Amino acid sequence: MNKASSPRHRHDPRVTEVSALLLLEQVTTAEIAERYQVGPRTAQRLLAAARTVSED
Secondary structure, eight states: OOGGGSOOOOOOHHHHHHHHHHHHSOOOHHHHHHHHTOOHHHHHHHHHHHHHHHHO
16 A cells, blocks of 8 residues: 555544543543443554643
């Protein structure tokens, strides 16, 4: 897959919400998965993205 046809990164609004949760309290992958009805891997990705947002 070349660069022109690669998927475009889209901002996930859940990242902002998870970032806010991280500022208020410690949240787990399981809690994120349950809250957003996603699988554990997606919950891990949301947490990872939120951590980079809160560090900025």
